[in-house]
Amino acid sequence: MPEGAYPVTMSMIVPIKGEFEKAIPVLETLQAAGFEAYFVGGSVRDALLGKSVNDVDIATSAFPEEIKKLFNKTVDVGIEHGTVMVLLEGESYEVTTFRTESTYQDYRRPDSVTFVRSLEEDLKRRDLTINAFAMDNEGRIQDFFDGEKDLKQQIIRAVGKPEERFNEDALRMMRAVRFASQLGFHLEADTFYAIVVNAHLLENIAVERIQVEFVKMAMGDYLLQGMEALFTTNLYQYCPGLKHGKLALRRFSLIPAKLKKERHVWALLLYFLGIQNPKEGQAILRHWRLSNKIISDSVQLLELILYRHHLPLNHYIVYRYTPTLIWEAEELLEVIKLPSDKQTAAKLINTIPILERDEIDIDGKAIMNVVNARGGRWLGEAIAMAEKAVVLGAVENDQQAILNWLQKYKYI
The missing domain is CATH 3.30.460.10 (Beta Polymerase, domain 2)
Structure with missing residues (x-):
């Protein structure tokens, strides 16, 4: 600094x-x-x-x-x-x-x-x-x-004897590395050594408290400095799912832009950990005691990043993941130096026919009246195909047009 x-x-x-x-x-x-x-x-x-x-x-x-x-x-x-x-x-x-x-x-x-x-x-x-x-x-x-x-002098030093402070409340060790990230300061030698010796005490701290400090550190202005302190003190080994994640954390620490949202932290952490399966990602984030909303958003951002490795955006992907997450995923692709396409994302977001299922101009009752049949699995599949067709622009969002399209392609 x-x-x-x-x-x-x-x-x-x-x-x-x-x-x-x-x-x-x-x-x-x-x-x-x-x-x-x-x-x-x-x-x-x-x-x-x-x-x-x-x-x-x-x-x-x-x-x-x-x-x-x-x-x-x-x-x-x-x-x-x-x-x-x-x-x-x-x-x-x-x-x-x-x-x-x-x-x-x-x-x-x-x-x-x-x-x-x-x-x-x-x-x-x-x-x-x-x-x-x-x-x-x-x-x-x-x-x-x-x-x-x-x-x-830009030093982070414990008050009095560091080992006493950290034995009083082991979370203070995470606070020390968090301030390294937020302020760009470095750990004073005795304070650093006391954290190394007492890092294992973090096991006594509620995950929710560790999570708060980890997020603040990950969103700090001097991420590399904070993460370096997390590595060298071995505190990372006592964070959920990170005991063998030192390489992933080093890659995470090189993010060139300041992260603005908590879900960005978790999405990129999962990405650098090499998580490909959404359920595995959900399991890791549950260990961190995150809210269902943060878990869902973070895993969806991960899915979008992985999807965009291989395929371009389309209206159906925008519809499935919401415009907000689509745009944030493109921003995160830029952060990790992968190809992004904000221009296409903006165009798709601005031209998508519907954003939610209840906006489609068809329902099960209208379909059953046409075919004179009772509902069943076939009905759900027909509505799903109509929904996708409207989103992709294959058919106008009009009840009669949708019924004609479903009959033409023999979905009803």
């Missing part, structure tokens, strides 16, 4: 604007009552990097019940962990009490949390130095772990 790619604000006051400005009344209310209150975490990191901030998290020395007394509308979203949602002026803000955490028995959750009044003690439990910032209502930065220095 080029030096100076991010305009890091070093030891300066960050301008209070946008989402920070909206949330200032929350901080001021807490401070007026004698409590400390700060913006924390990723929003502060992004502000220091000059990136847009979409939401903010607030940490305070006030305990949950004390927070609730100060605001008219609150929701207990995680009060056992110190988090209260404050509803103010049409916005919602998660406000969390400073806390420390006990030992972790399952590499996922602390056995207990203890509320404290110390900001530094709270920030000690954060995963990475670049996520352990706090910022007050005037934009002044609190940085106990040299996070700003690591931002400037």
Whole structure:
């Protein structure tokens, strides 16, 4: 990553604007009552990097019940962990009490949390130095772990002892490589080594949580950097279906364009894994605990990519897979440096006679009236042939024209 790619604000006051400005009344209310209150975490990191901030998290020395007394509308979203949602002026803000955490028995959750009044003690439990910032209502930065220095040097470093952080929550290892992909930073040596040693702990983490980090990594601006970290730390071996997929992942890592949709990630992952059978692709994606919609769309994109290796598009393929997936498949062909034909795709999409079965001007009742016969398998086959003929332009989408066509070719 080029030096100076991010305009890091070093030891300066960050301008209070946008989402920070909206949330200032929350901080001021807490401070007026004698409590400390700060913006924390990723929003502060992004502000220091000059990136847009979409939401903010607030940490305070006030305990949950004390927070609730100060605001008219609150929701207990995680009060056992110190988090209260404050509803103010049409916005919602998660406000969390400073806390420390006990030992972790399952590499996922602390056995207990203890509320404290110390900001530094709270920030000690954060995963990475670049996520352990706090910022007050005037934009002044609190940085106990040299996070700003690591931002400037483009380093991903665990807070404190890396092995302790990863034994507390093994998902933090995936977060580290995800940030390598999103920011283009590299893993600090001790942090890297601790991930290599503890990569197996990822087996204790719910697949759904791993999946979220994998997708974010795969859609990062610096995919090659993130994937290289995934390989060299051996974390990939503990991701569903990837234990023997290092070569496929290396090919995936060379994708030259930033992926925009989650289904693109899974479709190309299946493609580089060499999956030819849709059912096999579905089985792999089910292991990742994906939604049925994502699985269906991803596998259909894979089918289209494989189809387009050998055959051109036609109206029936557009009809079967929907215009949206057709267009995205052509884009993915470009991404993986295979011949695509967006011009033909656009023409077919714009001229297709129907897009859904219920648009066809024929039904089973009309056909049975003509042949004076009861329904059966033959009827479904006749409607299917009529549907295909209309889509391909072999017959006009008109009831009488379709009936004549079915009789002419002896489908009824």
